[in-house]
Amino acid sequence: MTDKFQLNRNAFDHLVLITDDGQVHENVSPVRAFPIQAPDNGISMVLQDGQEVAWIDKLTDLPEQIRSLIDAELAGREFMPEIQKIERISSYATPCTWYVKTDRGDTAFVLKGEEDIRRIGQASILISDNHGIHFLIRDMYEIDKYSRKVLDRFL
Template sequence: MSTTPPPDISFEQDALGRLILIAPGGTRHVNVHPAKMFPLTEKDHWISIQSENSREILCVEDPQTLPEPSRSLLLGALARRDFVPIIQVIHRIVRMADGHQWHVTTDRGDTTFEVETDESIQNLGHGRLVIVDRRNTRYLIPSVPSLDRVSKRKLEHYY
């Protein structure tokens, strides 16, 4: 991985909507994908730029230092990839033979998902939890203490 100063790179979008990286020296990489390296702790910094086959090309430490329109193109691509529903209420957690089924309300509405093991629930410290379901979707609880009393009680085993 190389961290590249922003003036040395730029982004474009082709007619098909694919993101193109123009790397130092003018090398063009078509259909690159940005990925947050630390999506929960450094969500606005450290963006890995990956090739079509998910190999890292370079890292952008701070996308805000990119000039327009490169900054908007990169941040737009990140927003399309970034899907982390915020759990607001836990209605129930049902034990199943091969894991647990969660029934919750998120910032995007009511949903149900399945979690395989307790290891899929990670305590991030400072009252934050992340839950990874069977489809590898991450759900965030940004503040367990801020949840309603019933939701907190359902989490006692994990928190």
């Protein structure tokens, strides 16, 4: 069940959560329970020490003002570009450089080893580059033919 609460920003631009019974929690952060499989479901509002002060079943159930504050906070904390297309790779042997189109623009990254490509669920793939940045392919069955061929060689 979603807790009833109010959410706003203080003078320091931190999120402040006020529960239905009037408790004020300064500097709360949203944390996704299932960031890849269900990013809009299961959001925990936590304090800096990790204590949960509210639970959100679905972001879509929230009023627009609260939802936009949470979305903005998550966007500022999370960085996981979604690969839309693999343009080319330098080699099928690792380490190799991948040139990709993402939802945040074109980029290149170095794949250190095949162990840095992990399946998440039935269709999603998580790729870690040599700097620890995670790239997501949400559905490997909907990506273009060349990209799928590259993935098949590494999986």
